[in-house]
Every structure is written in C-alpha cells, then in structure tokens.
Amino acid sequence: MARRDPAAFAEFVAARSAALHRSAYLMVGDAQLAQDLLQEALTKTYVAWPRLRDPANAEAYTRKAITTTAITWFRRKSWLGERPTEHVPDAGRAGHEDEVTRHDWLWTALQELPPRQRAAIVLRFYEDLTEAQTADAMGCAVGTVKSQVHAGLRTLRGLLGEHGVDGDLLPAELFPADLKVVTP
C-alpha cells in the first residue's frame, strides 16, 4: 500500500490546483467559494492518497470530489439564497447585445441551472471529459449525464433565444444530435 506522502501531495497541489480551482469556480460561480470547495476536495484527496497511486488518478479523484461536494453543498446550504446577487443585465438591452452582454446573460443562466446540470456541462464542455468520465466524476450513470446535459443546454438555449441572442452555444461537433436548435 502506498504511503500518505505529504511532500508528494504538496507537489500535486502545486501542479494542479490552479486548473482545479478554475473548474470549481465554473461550478459555483464565486471565487472564494470555489477556493473553499477546492480546499475541501483536496482534503478528501489527501485522505485517499495511498489508493490513488499516480497523479492522474489524484486529479480525477479531486475533480470528482469537487463535483459531488459542490452538488451536496448546494443542496445543504442553499447557495442560491446565500450567494451575492450578480448583476443581471437589463432585458431592455437585449436588442443590442455586444459580446460582453451575451456573456453576462449566459453566465447568469449557467449559474442558475440546477447544480447537476451545471456540473455536467462544465465537465463535458470545459474539462472536455467524455460522457463516461463525466459520469464517473458525478457518481452517476452515463444516461444521467446525457439527460442532465440535454436539459441544461435546452435551458440555456431557450434563454438566449428569448433575448434574441445569436450564436451557437457549442461547436457544432459537440452539440447533442437530439437537441434541436430553434432560432427565434
């Protein structure tokens, strides 16, 4: 059995914490909260360290800890109620969005998705994980990943459509075949 080596763990943290922090941030939408989430996930990783054996396993384990912890914290702490209210662009500006405005709308919509949908989208399209890898990170079945991604993208697409925002959510090659894109 591998030993719990603080030096090796510290090396892993130094190498991968920035990337993991970014993923955590996309899941929770708040930099400080993301740091707290990462610290919790890394603590779980340290506890699990002897069985992870190599850095690739450690990163996957930490990503899974971030995901499942984010979902759990969200449910327990009602983050929607505790998080600072972000500025939501005025709907009256919808006719002349520039890129910043579109990003604001989309960011707000992404953060308002249910946590499992948001996590599935971040893992699939930011982390570029396969459906199977996403399922492993979320601790669910591949079919659940598909349905969560599908529901999330449908919500986002619908919201952008409501505000007349043009543009594709995803590269065409990544867009689920069964998700119809409706241009208003």
Added chain:
Amino acid sequence: MTGLLNDLMHDRADTLGAPDLDVATIVREGDRRLMRRRTAVVGGGVAAAVLTAVALPTAFQSALPSGDDRAVDPPFAAAFSAHLPVYALGSTVHVDGRTFDVGREVFSMVQTDTGVVFTDPDGTVWSATGSGEPVAVGSTHARHPRLETDASLVAWMEREGDQPVYAVLDQSSGEVRRSSLGAVPGMGWLRDEADPALVYAVDRQEVYVRDARGLVAWNPATDEQRVLGEAGGFTVDDVQAGLVAHGIDHPETGETTYRVGPALGEGNVVPAWNGFALSPDGRYLLGESDPDEAAVFDATTGTSQDAMAEGYSFSVFYGWVDEDSYVGLGMNKPYDTTPIDLLSCDVGAGCTVIAEAIGTIDDGVVIPIGESMDE
C-alpha cells in the same frame, strides 16, 4: 469554431487568480479526519458480529478442538461460531492463531458466526468460511463499501443501472435476497450525499435501511417493512435490541441531537458528537464526546466517560465483547506504520492487550468493521 458557452467558460476561468491554499492546513485536517474516520468506521453495525469475539481465546478453548486434534487443521467453523477475533492482512484471514487465504486482497470485511464476508478492491462481495474457495455473492461500491451484519446475516448496497438495490446474505444457507424496497433511481451511495440509499445496520432478523421513505426496518425473510422516520435530517449509526443510535440535525441552529431509542426522535439524549456501536442490550454507546475524544455513553442516564486506553496516543473501539466489555485497537504515531495492538476493555475500568502488534495500517490490516480502513 468555438461556441458561446466554450468562450464564456474559458474567458471566465482565465480571469481567475491562483487559489490561496495552505497545504499544511489541508494535511493537518486530512490527518485529523483519518483518525476520526478510523474511529468512526470501526463502529457501525459490528457489535453483534464481534459479540464475545474478544474474550480471550483461552476462554473458548473448551469449544474448540485442542492438542493433537488441532494439528490436523480442523475447519474454522468452531472459531467463527465462538466469535474469536478475526483480522486480515492482504489476502490472508487470521483467526484463532491460524490463517487461510481468500485469493484476493481483503478491502473491507465483517465477521459472522459462520465465517467472514469481505469486499475486494473491485467491489465484489465474497463469502468465505475457511473451507473451500470463497464464493462471490454480489457487488458493491468499490471504494466505499459498507457491509453490515448480525449473526449470519450480512447486508450491503448494490446497483442495477441507476437503481439502488438492497442485498442480504444469510451465510448459514448461502441464500442472497435482493429488493429495491422504496429506493428510487438516482439516490446516492454515500452517507454524506444529499439523498443516499443506505444500509445502516442489521439487528436480529431486520435490516435497517434508508430509502426514499426514510428509515425503514426490513425483514428480508418475510418482506415486512416498518417505516421508522421520514427521510432527511438524520443519521443512524447502529441498532441493537431494537434501539436505534441516531443523530437528528436541526438546520435552524446547526446543532445535532443524539439519541438512543426505538425510533427517530425517541429515547434518551446522550452528549455524543458521534456514535459508533451500541452494546448488545442497547445501554452503552461507543462514540466520541468531541472529535477524536473516544467515550462510552450510558443511554439510560445520558452520561459519558472517557474511553482512551493508556499507553497509546490513539485508541479506537469497534464492538462489544459482552454487555459491558468492548474491543478496540491501540495505536501510536506514526499511525500508518506503527504496529497495532488489539485491546479488550471494560466499562468503567481499563483495557488489556489481547493480541500484540497484529500489523500496521500500511501493511493492509483489515479488521471486521465492514468498511475500508483507509479510503
């Protein structure tokens, strides 16, 4: 071509500064959790399995073959029926000063009155009696297995796709019964998930589980099901003699009230921060008064007393020998690499060493607690 969503996520993430992490704090917290977990995991649901297990082996000599009879390697049935102490190192199960090999690494294990049931690192659940080859009886979560037992019954969680399934083996007959009870697809595996499907304990003929209805006592022989409390806001650590050791959360204050009683919210309050194992009559509870502070609670009075063994920097207790004697491990730093002693203690009195230096955590010592020693 990228899409709006890809651009957005990369743009937002790229603006983020480096996280301000204190690795020393993380390591310290991790070490603290390890110690707490080693205490916690040795508690749940094993009291009956180790009942009388750690009375000194000499106390059971009359029940076992002796002298020349033992030289012909008698079956292990007598040792298991006498509940002699069991532990595993790698793929080797140790009992009564003898060993047998189960052919694969023991990752978690419980002891029954007819043998052991264990999981391997792949999550396969095996039944072994020391006679013949182990038999695969099911599968469960590979990294976070949780086996619960009483007498010859052993229960664990399985999955059929996304559907949680409760499985119960009667090791005396080899029969496995499975039911999804009131679990619904998508419920979690783990206790700290929001809506998990769990096996909490086995008490006599009933398996105590959590499904979508809440806490349910299920008799797999008759399929009778008793709902003892609604889902949410509670944790069950053990059940003995029909008494449930449980904590109920109060979200408005962040406090948890710990009780031992016949149903959720019933019974005496005990000042436990965490509970592990009830004595066979449900009077005493092994647990912690504060994190890493082992204690024995008297559920009839609501009082507690320290349960640390002298001569060790840390001691953990995982089951009951009889109504007022319990069993545990004595550990010294560094915890992963220092040989562990097996202890027997009496309520209100001290502890004695009954097996010295059985191995180390890093050696892969597994005691019959039903969960991984080192997650």
